[in-house]
Amino acid sequence: MASPIVAPPTLTLHFRTLTPLYTGGVGQWGDQLHPSGLLGSIRHFSCAVARALGDGTFEPACWGLSGDSDYMPQAKGVSLRWDPSGLKPVSLPEKLFIREGDHISKWFFNQAFAGHLTLHLTRMNLSDFHWRILRAAIAIQSRHAMFGAKDQFGLGALVLENPEALAPETFVESDIQGSALRGRWTELPLTRYAFTKVRVQGPLATWQERLEAGLRLRARMRQALRQPGDGLNSATLTDLRHRMLGKLNRWGSAVDISAAYAVSPAWEVRIAVALRPDDKRHRQVIMKRFTEALGCRVSDWIFGPGFGNKRHALINQLAGW
Template sequence: MRVKTLTPLWTGGVNSKVDRIHETGLLGSLRWWYETLVRGLGGNVCNEEHKCDFDTQKYISSKANSEAERLKEAGLCDVCQVFGATGWKRRFRLSVVEDNIRDAKIQHPIKAYKKKYVSGGKEYVPTWYFSDPSKTNVSPVPPNTPKIGNFEILLQSLDYDFQIEIIKGLIQFIADWAGLGARNQMGFGIIEPIGERADASYLYEKLLTNVGNYHYAELPSLKNVFLVQIKVGNAEEVETFNIKCDLRRLFSDNKDVRHFVMGTAGEKKDSAKKIAAKIKISHPYNDNLMRIWGWIPEEADCYNKNWDREKIVSDIYKYLTTNYNLEVWREIDSKRDTVTPNITKPEKFLQSLLGL
């Protein structure tokens, strides 16, 4: 698949250095979204506390009729069967050919204009800092800068029974609704395949084989994501950070909720307190479009009588529709959805997202 970036692409390698487009960064995004889709269909997905470990003897002795069932008996969840686990290789190979890639020119530092706040009695403007590719005396070298341009994703099936079109469909889904690589919350990762769209029917049919009764109240799932596109008047990078600031202010009365939704870097001495942002906001692209997506779980320790999933998502919706032109809002079992409102079946919702 040939791909072009619509916003800079961040894929860190060793020590998170962006010296090129790293395959591991792409694979991380692909796995994250595959897990999210499988969870939404009630499929079996392992987690950090209970990772899959392939048992060769159980696989050999299995009497199951299908390969998927044999792998399940051997200790692999629906996702690890495709993306690999201890003792079991990923079912496909992914590599990158950098066709026309260069360092992105990004504003640095970048300040959220007209967003002044008071902290500790002092007024400040939220500011973000990025590496400057124009400097020659930076350390380490090369500068840690996201990439833009065209590149090719080479995909190869490593199993006669695995259709590589499944992964192509997954990349197409991400290109339509989300972002590839890391730091999506900073505006990075919007891509567009060059040429014909990938056929997502292979992905859909594969995911239907994972339909089950597992429930994930606290993890990313097709049942708790929302996918949004808006039209903005200001097509500059700063708009990403203006929105980020405004969304954080929605939860100003509860620090725990604010950190849970928007993330926090925590204290340098305690990385365990770092919380990843659940809301991602793209830079403007293609005729002043912006993409916002995220996941808000059904259950969380910070929820109380004033804050729950519906309250959080509803406030985000009100802010975006009040301040911007809403192009599309996708969310399962919700009147907010602009294409299939109140649809309850995850299979039907997924089918709609895939354009099938």
């Protein structure tokens, strides 16, 4: 007698938008959400967690490989299905102007979606350890970072409404597989990210006001990397500014800043920073200047140097495990 077919385990995760999700699409205008953008951000973030643990096998095991001269093709170990039926379109201001020193920057928006979103996450052929990495990454991303497109300037902050569904399972020192790794295209491990949340004054009644609150903080961070000092000349700081906050046709932003969202009784902005420079001194200057620009303290950040070799503890704290 044939054995009964057992369905693979599925997690059902319920999210609520704190800031709208960007649609994307042709001409950057769409009437529906594009799941590929959400999937891509989860892939990127989960691989950063795996690299922090020194695990170089997670990406192909979880997300698959099409195969090339160096790698055999491999199927995905997980399936994701999004249910966007709880989302509704929201109109954002077409254009915002933010002063940055003597320069005025322009920011362009259009339609996005806000409301409730459900993710059905099915484990296929994935080890217990890799399944735990993926769950931890989603926990971290929903607590400290953003999802989808235009996360660099306001959109995609979600809160997970049923975090217990992730079945929190802490990491221990023996879970560290080796030194923190870089990805195939030099992507960073989680140990090279920094996270903080900044309170801003409200009330902020409109999306324009909420977006502007985050963009003004971004302008202050960019401005902080303009003035020579800290042993760095103007040319070096210009390069760091472009690498960290973007330059057209060369660098995308390594800084994600959400629009402001309500956290009773105040308003809050999430900031996630990927510290690109390999020079430790340059990273220290960036963090010092960002901290001063935001009016916060170094202790307000959660990032790798404060944990030393205890990379498992960094992941646990960020995940809330």
